[in-house]
Structure formats: structure tokens, C-alpha cells
Amino acid sequence: MDKKTLTERDICTKFINPALEQAGWDLQAQVREEVSFTAGRIIVRGRLHTRGKRRRADYVLSYKKNIPIAIIEAKDNNHSLGDGMQQALAYSDALDAPFVFSSNGDGFLFHDRTGLFGKTESTLALNEFPSPDTLWALYCRYKGIDQAAARQTVEQPYYDDGSGRSPRYYQTVAINRTVEAVARGQNRILLVMATGTGKTFTAFQIIWRLWKSKRKKRILFLADRNILVDQTKNNDFKPFGQAMTKVSNRTVDPSYEIYLSLYQAVTGSEEEQNIYKQFSPDFFDLVVIDECHRGSAAVDSAWRQILDYFSAATHIGLTATPKETREVSNIDYFGEPVYTYSLKQGIEDGFLAPYKVVRVDIDRDLQGWRPSKGQTDKNGELIEDRIYNQKDFDRNLVLEKRTELVARKVTEFMTQTAPYQKTIVFCEDIDHAERMRQALVNLNPQRVQENRKYIMRITGDEQEGKAELDNFINPEERYPVIATTSKLMTTGVDAQTCKLIVLDQRIQSMTEFKQIIGRGTRINDDYNKHWFTIIDFKKATELFADPDFDGDPVKVYSPRGDDPINPDDEHAPEDEQPDDMLGDEAGTYDVDPEEEWSSDDTPAGDWNNTNDDPPKRIKYVVGNVEVSVIAERVQYLGPDGKLITESLKDFTRQQVKERYATLSDFLRRWNEADRKQVIIDELAEQGVIWDDLIKEVSKKLGAEPDPFDVICHIVYDQPPLSRKERAEQVRKQNYFNKYEGASKQVLNALLDKYTDAGIEPIEDVKVLTLAPFSQIGAPMELLQAFGGKPGYTQAVKQLEDELYQQTS
Known part of the structure; x- marks a missing residue:
């Protein structure tokens, strides 16, 4: 067998999978292949959108479900053993898996991020891949959870309702790091996750695993808005069923295990309003504080009294925006975040919506x-x-x-x-x-x-x-x-x-x-x-430029003895x-x-x-x-x-010239591409805002240009043509004379489609199912008019060559 002729998928099937099985890995339960873990950044096109590429790991290995511990990146045998290592390390950063491998089918290059295996990088033969027990034992030592009770807590599985819903990759990291911190005995924990990334679902899975493993038996979930408590109880926390109750502002029932409460329902200025004191201070062994940047962040707040009362419990704070000022600090109370998932990362991964600012x-x-002097307002008040x-x-x-x-x-x-x-x-x-x-x-x-x-x-x-x-x-x-x-x-x-x-x-x-x-x-x-x-009328969006907008929280809290806490200007x-x-x-x-x-x-x-x-x-x-x-x-x-x-034109020039320094470079790539839409999508991922650029050039032409002309004009100062002008030039060349019958009709219709809608639809064979093609014949008949699909694809490619010939 000549390995050089095998595809990457062949390398996986014939060499990597057998090596994993031989090492004791269960390919069904512990090994996931071709794991897409992001959704792909949303790219806006006018009122439509598309998705950028998803990040995909070739292999994710888990000792227990949803606890990734190893990544393998595979390459075909024309690559060296370590060619996939840097890519695998990037996936390791995201998925929090400390053992990283790359392979071309000859063996493995192993990168150990724990420092426990020996050398940081070493070459392993195919039969030397570590067993699940070996890597899991090293993982537990690395995480400080090698005691039996700690491992039992961490190995507790997630809640699974059979619907297929599982935590996203960043939720998995957040859950695992929090459960591991609790298993190590850490009692103050902070999780920072951008709004819209599922903090409540993440909290549910954390509580579920700690509760089911009996590490934590009575849990209090605190929020500061009634709607948040009700949404939590009726949605994400619903699986707790009869073990769960919502605390009212009356007598409490100590027979439940999961308690959801509004701060204000259990506190007040009068002692009898402090319902939480009906519980003994050691009643709860876990308190989860939702939106902890609010009331509980301030040292002197009434709400902090609840946390102080249950101080023996483990406290987990959840927030999208940890409060760090000279007077108030989440980090001072909870410690540094065990995990941060930012708005920027959420947008990049495609889990959060991008935005534009007007x-x-x-x-x-x-x-x-x-x-003016002595001027009064509408109410007769003298205006200062x-x-x-x-x-x-x-x-x-x-x-x-x-x-x-x-x-x-x-x-x-x-x-x-x-x-x-x-x-x-x-x-x-x-x-x-x-x-x-x-x-x-x-x-x-x-x-x-x-x-x-x-x-x-x-x-x-x-x-x-x-x-x-x-x-x-x-x-x-x-x-x-x-x-x-x-x-x-x-x-x-x-x-x-x-x-x-x-x-x-x-x-x-x-x-x-x-x-x-x-x-x-x-x-x-x-x-x-x-x-x-x-739409910003008061310069508020200038805060986007502040390094603190999407950066890690920086602790600046500096209490000054018994000084009163005063509101801060900024x-x-x-x-x-x-x-x-x-x-x-x-x-x-x-x-x-x-x-x-x-x-x-x-x-x-x-x-x-x-x-x-x-x-x-x-x-x-x-x-x-x-x-x-x-x-x-x-x-x-x-x-x-x-x-x-900067201006959209300047930004576009900069982005495109980073990829194609000269017009010749761009034309060469455009002409070589089997599908022009691939280049259009690549540039969109680089930040080219097609819809607005097309509108700008359209004003000059009085008709809509091709994306090709937009780039040639804005980046390389070439005179633009509209799609209609390009189509008319092809017809003037009598290009269709070498075709006859259905094939000629199809190409004419494709040129009309290009004039109306651009290059994307004519590069998709599904266009043959639409009018007017469906009136010429059935899709298979139309393909046969070109001698089959390869002939049709070649004819479309030649049509595109004609469309762009006069510029190149």
C-alpha cells in the first residue's frame, strides 16, 4: 500500500483508528471524529446572511462524555508527522484539552501541556498511543482532582434528556472548570460569560453534576429579578422537578433540596423581613448568584448579608459583566474568573449576533x-x-x-x-x-x-x-x-x-x-x-474603543478602611x-x-x-x-x-491587498477559481461588506455591479462595469453560436440569471430546477444536453471566463 496515495480520511480509517483501539479507546463512547465546535461567524449580506467556516477538530478524545482531554489532528501522508500540531494546539486552547497529537499515519507527534509526561513534545509509534486510563490519571493530577472523592464528583455525567441537546464547547469548558474547582475544595468561584451565551443552562449543568454526585446536597440559586427566577424554574431548571421550590416572602419549607429565590423576597430593612434567617447558616452547601455584578457585588449592600450569612457554603458567581471599580469588586470576593467567554469570542464563533453602528x-x-439673558422655559422657570x-x-x-x-x-x-x-x-x-x-x-x-x-x-x-x-x-x-x-x-x-x-x-x-x-x-x-x-445619538458607542469593553476584568478595588462608599463619576x-x-x-x-x-x-x-x-x-x-x-x-x-x-473603501483596500497585493494577483486567483463565490465568501470573512460597497458603486453606474468589479474599482482603481454590461459584451462576441438546442437556451438563461442576481445562482446546479430552466426541460435532460454534469460544469466555467475576459 502506497500511503502517499491515500486521502486524509483513509489515513484516519486505516491507521489512526486501529491505533486508538489497540490503546484501549472505545471508538463509540470516547472518540468523536470530525467535531465541529463553532457555528461559523455570521456574515451579513444586505438583509440576508451566510456563515463562515466552522472550526473542526479531526478527533476529540474524552475519558468521560463531555470532558475532552485530548485532540488529534490528522493529515495525509504527504505531510510530515507534526504538520497538524499548531492547528491542534489552537483547538486545544479552545476545548481545554491538555494532550495534543498530530499524525500522518506513520505515528504520532505528542505535545503534553501538563508537564507531567516527560518531554513537552515527543514522537510515538502507532502502537505507543497512551491508554485512556493513562491520560485520565495525568489529567486528574494536572487538575488537582486525583483524590477518589474529587474524581467521583468530576466523573458525574451531565444531565441528558435524550433530545440531543448538549452543552456548546465553551459551556463545557465553563462547567468542567467550575466542577473541578469545587472538587478541589475552592469555595469562591466566578464565571464570566457574555450575555446570550447560556449562563443559566451552564449553571443548571454545574448544579446537576454537583447534586447528583452528592458533593452538594442543598443548593440556593439567587437572582435579583422575578422574571429571571421564574424563567429559570420553568425552563433550564425544570429537570430538578419535585426537589425544587421557589422561596416566597413567607415561612420557608426545609424539605426541598434546590431553592430558587429573589434577593428581595428574603431580605428587608426589618428583621422579620429577613426570611433567609429561617434557614440555619449551614443549611446550604452551595449558593449560585446570578448576575453577581449587581447587588451582591457591593460590600455594604443588604444583599451581601445573605452571602455572609451562608458564608460556609461554596459561592459561584455568574455574570456577563464583572464589576471592577475602585469601590466594588467581584474579583475581590470570588477570585479571578475560572473561565471567561467574551462577546468578541461569541461573535467570532457564530453563537452571538454581530452588529453595525449608526x-x-x-x-x-x-x-x-x-x-438668552432672563430666558424662561415652557413652565416659566428661569433658565440658569x-x-x-x-x-x-x-x-x-x-x-x-x-x-x-x-x-x-x-x-x-x-x-x-x-x-x-x-x-x-x-x-x-x-x-x-x-x-x-x-x-x-x-x-x-x-x-x-x-x-x-x-x-x-x-x-x-x-x-x-x-x-x-x-x-x-x-x-x-x-x-x-x-x-x-x-x-x-x-x-x-x-x-x-x-x-x-x-x-x-x-x-x-x-x-x-x-x-x-x-x-x-x-x-x-x-x-x-x-x-x-x-443607532447612537450620544457617543455611547465610543466605549467600544475602550480596552475594557471586551477584555478581561482587571481588579482595581481598593477599600479604604471605614471610608463610606460613594458613587464614582466614571x-x-x-x-x-x-x-x-x-x-x-x-x-x-x-x-x-x-x-x-x-x-x-x-x-x-x-x-x-x-x-x-x-x-x-x-x-x-x-x-x-x-x-x-x-x-x-x-x-x-x-x-x-x-x-x-476608517472609511469602508479604505478598510476594503487594506483587507484585499493583504491577500492580493496587485491586480494581477487578484485576477490570477479569480480566473483559477472553480467557483467565484468561494472568493466572494472568503473576502466576506475578512470583513468586506459587500452589500454597502455594491450600493456605493451602483450609484456611480446607475446599475448593480458584479463583486468582481467592486474589488477592481475600489481596490485597484479600474473602471467598473455593471452585470448587465458584462452580459451584453458576452452576447456581442457571438459566444453562443457554438451551441444549439437546449444547451444554447440554458446558457442564454444563465446569462439572464447572472444579469438579474449575480454569479452565485449560476454556480449552483440547483438553478436548473427553477424557472425558466424548468420550462426548457427536466434537470437531467438539461445536463444531458451538455453530455452530462461534467460537460455542464465545464460550459458554466467557460461562460464565466467569457464574462470576465475583457478585464483580465
Whole structure:
């Protein structure tokens, strides 16, 4: 047998699989082949989308199901033994598997990341592959779980309902690292996972394995919003069945094992309201804190008292946005995260939706506005004489025409794109949210007449709006379409189909910004939700450029003895807000229940973190000041996870020239490609925004160009042709004269299809099942007109050569 003639798949079947079996690996239970572990980055094409390549490991080896311990990357025998090693190491990084192998069928190159095997890299013969027990024993030593009780905990299988649903790769890593940390005896654990990546399902699997292994027998799951507790109980935690209960604000029943509770349901300012004290301090041996960046993060919060009371238990904190300020620190309490899965990584893997940003700059925001001497507002209040700017608008001073302008821009965008796309408009406070609702209602009379709930204010102070929150987040409910809000919808709102986020709110807290962006990141295939748009009126998206936006949390907490904790200008803690995010059991407040007070809002000496209510702030209302948009630009999410800040043309030139330095290089690759669509898709993965580039060149041509012409024109300064012009040039060459009958009809129809829809459909043989081809003959008959499928494929290739001949 000549190994050099064998395919990679042959190498796997004839050499690698027998070597694994000989070493004692169960090919059915312990070995998975060709494992795709990402979904493929979503690439947006106008209103359509496609997926980039999935990451795929040739082999993932597990001692127990869903605990990957080894990766094998296979190559055909024309490659060296170690040619696949760097690729395998990259998969090892993602899957958290410390033993890495590459093979070409002659043997294995073994890379040991534990440092326990001997040399870091060594060559093994085919019959020297390590057994499952050998690698598992090394894995347990490496992870510090080599005691019998610890191994029993870690080996406890996941919950499996038989539906085929299993944790995604990053959820698997998060679950395994957390269970391993508990098995080692670690009592404070932090998990950081981006919004929309399944923290609750991950928490369920962690609790399930610890509970089933009897490592943890009584568990408390804490959340700070009623809807989160109910969603958890009815969905992900449902398999706990009769062992689970929700704690009410009455007497507790100690006969259950899994308890779900709202912070506010078990605490209060009066001792009798502290229901949690009906449990003994050692009742729970595990406490899981959802959204732990909120109330429990602050040292002096009432909610932290619960954690202090159950301090003997293991505490696991879950958050998308760990809070790290000079006053508040998740890391100080829980320690460094055992695992972080970021928004950037989620988008790159295709599990989270990408976004584009429309930045709208308003003249008064940038230039400011000053009242004339003695000017009063609509309510007769004398307006303080100073310059008001973006920081003041809708907080200290209302320009009514500014509100109308924002509402008009939002309405225009929705009218041009999708009038019924779920939209959240984030406003400065409840008053601003109500004025924005009114402005939007007046600009959308027809939609509101269809259904008065087309636009709703959903804020913490008003039951009618709050009652519509469930309908807004329910994909099956059309109404409400637009929700104006302030704080209520910043966190914990699982709005799977939200396609538009409008920021008319000045956001200084990175935690809050991440939470707001998280409202749009979920993907819902059933409702065609694969990306979203952010319209930013207040420069909030400048935070995307902050290194902290998607980086690892950095501990900056520095307690100063008995100093009082004061809100910080740059990171005004939303935990201090008495808003209705706290859930149904929360109390009522005299102040705006969604207002966020920071030190720059507070008049000196009037309110300095005392128990007194903050002073009523005067908000001037001015109706006769003209406002206008002075700049508007679209920013796109680049392949590196950062917003493209240069012009789209400059970015495209840079990306394409990295692959094809000259026009000749590009033409050579284009002409050699069996399918042109492959090149188009490759460039899309590099960040080329085809839809917007095509629109730009179309304006110049008055007709739609081929992607080929877009690149030649924008990158290499060649004059572009429209698809119609290219098709007409082919017809002028009398190209079809060498064909007759059905084959000539098919090629003519293909050229028409190219003119109408571009290169992609004519490269797919399925086009023969559509009109007008179906009227010429059945697909098999049409293929036979070319002597069979190879002849048809060759004819399409020659047609493409003719289409692009005059440029090359």
C-alpha cells in the first residue's frame, strides 16, 4: 500500500483508528471524529446572511462524555508527522484539552501541556498511543482532582434528556472548570460569560453534576429579578422537578433540596423581613448568584448579608459583566474568573449576533446651547445662564425638537429596513422615555392605529407598560414593536428578536454599556434574527474603543478602611439605583425608580450618600430651539471584533491587498477559481461588506455591479462595469453560436440569471430546477444536453471566463 496515495480520511480509517483501539479507546463512547465546535461567524449580506467556516477538530478524545482531554489532528501522508500540531494546539486552547497529537499515519507527534509526561513534545509509534486510563490519571493530577472523592464528583455525567441537546464547547469548558474547582475544595468561584451565551443552562449543568454526585446536597440559586427566577424554574431548571421550590416572602419549607429565590423576597430593612434567617447558616452547601455584578457585588449592600450569612457554603458567581471599580469588586470576593467567554469570542464563533453602528451627531449636542439673558422655559422657570451640552440634554434641560429629531431618525430607519423589528430605545430617565414614546407615536400614526401597543413605554413606575415586557420579549408576539425605557430593560431581558437598539442615553458605566449591548446579541434562526443595529445619538458607542469593553476584568478595588462608599463619576454603580429591576417584591420609591444618581448630578452639600431622599432636580423644557443632524456615519464590526473606524473603501483596500497585493494577483486567483463565490465568501470573512460597497458603486453606474468589479474599482482603481454590461459584451462576441438546442437556451438563461442576481445562482446546479430552466426541460435532460454534469460544469466555467475576459 502506497500511503502517499491515500486521502486524509483513509489515513484516519486505516491507521489512526486501529491505533486508538489497540490503546484501549472505545471508538463509540470516547472518540468523536470530525467535531465541529463553532457555528461559523455570521456574515451579513444586505438583509440576508451566510456563515463562515466552522472550526473542526479531526478527533476529540474524552475519558468521560463531555470532558475532552485530548485532540488529534490528522493529515495525509504527504505531510510530515507534526504538520497538524499548531492547528491542534489552537483547538486545544479552545476545548481545554491538555494532550495534543498530530499524525500522518506513520505515528504520532505528542505535545503534553501538563508537564507531567516527560518531554513537552515527543514522537510515538502507532502502537505507543497512551491508554485512556493513562491520560485520565495525568489529567486528574494536572487538575488537582486525583483524590477518589474529587474524581467521583468530576466523573458525574451531565444531565441528558435524550433530545440531543448538549452543552456548546465553551459551556463545557465553563462547567468542567467550575466542577473541578469545587472538587478541589475552592469555595469562591466566578464565571464570566457574555450575555446570550447560556449562563443559566451552564449553571443548571454545574448544579446537576454537583447534586447528583452528592458533593452538594442543598443548593440556593439567587437572582435579583422575578422574571429571571421564574424563567429559570420553568425552563433550564425544570429537570430538578419535585426537589425544587421557589422561596416566597413567607415561612420557608426545609424539605426541598434546590431553592430558587429573589434577593428581595428574603431580605428587608426589618428583621422579620429577613426570611433567609429561617434557614440555619449551614443549611446550604452551595449558593449560585446570578448576575453577581449587581447587588451582591457591593460590600455594604443588604444583599451581601445573605452571602455572609451562608458564608460556609461554596459561592459561584455568574455574570456577563464583572464589576471592577475602585469601590466594588467581584474579583475581590470570588477570585479571578475560572473561565471567561467574551462577546468578541461569541461573535467570532457564530453563537452571538454581530452588529453595525449608526452614529448620529446632532449640532446642539456638539456645539452646545446657551439661553438668552432672563430666558424662561415652557413652565416659566428661569433658565440658569450657562452652556448646556450633550451631558445636560434630557437630564437637566429638554430641547423638545431634539426629541422629535431622534424619533424621526429612528422612524426613518425602521421604515427603510423593517417597520416591525423589535426595537429598544434607551432614554435618560422615565420622563425622557415618556416624551420619546409620544414623539414616536406622532410619527407613526398608521402603525399605532393598527395596534396602540406598537409603541410602549416599559419602565419601572408604570404597570401598563411593565405588563407588556413579556410580550415584547416573546418572539411570537408582534406587539409591542418599539419599547422606550430607561433602566428597566438594561439587564436580564431575554429579547431574542431585538434587531434595533437606540442609544439616546449618556452611558459612562462599562458594566451598563455591556448589558445594553447584550440585549441585541442573541440569535434566533426561527425568526431570522442574525444581526442587529445600534443607532447612537450620544457617543455611547465610543466605549467600544475602550480596552475594557471586551477584555478581561482587571481588579482595581481598593477599600479604604471605614471610608463610606460613594458613587464614582466614571462608573456610577447601578446597584445603588432603587429601580424596579428589583422585581415584583421590590418596594416603592418617592424618587424616579429608574434614576441613576452619580456624584456629578448631586448639588454640593445637598445629598451626600445619606439616608435622605435626593433633592428634586429642576429640568428645564425649551420648545423653540432648532436642532439638526450635522454628521451621520455607519461603523461596521471588523473581523478582529473591533469597529471599523476608517472609511469602508479604505478598510476594503487594506483587507484585499493583504491577500492580493496587485491586480494581477487578484485576477490570477479569480480566473483559477472553480467557483467565484468561494472568493466572494472568503473576502466576506475578512470583513468586506459587500452589500454597502455594491450600493456605493451602483450609484456611480446607475446599475448593480458584479463583486468582481467592486474589488477592481475600489481596490485597484479600474473602471467598473455593471452585470448587465458584462452580459451584453458576452452576447456581442457571438459566444453562443457554438451551441444549439437546449444547451444554447440554458446558457442564454444563465446569462439572464447572472444579469438579474449575480454569479452565485449560476454556480449552483440547483438553478436548473427553477424557472425558466424548468420550462426548457427536466434537470437531467438539461445536463444531458451538455453530455452530462461534467460537460455542464465545464460550459458554466467557460461562460464565466467569457464574462470576465475583457478585464483580465
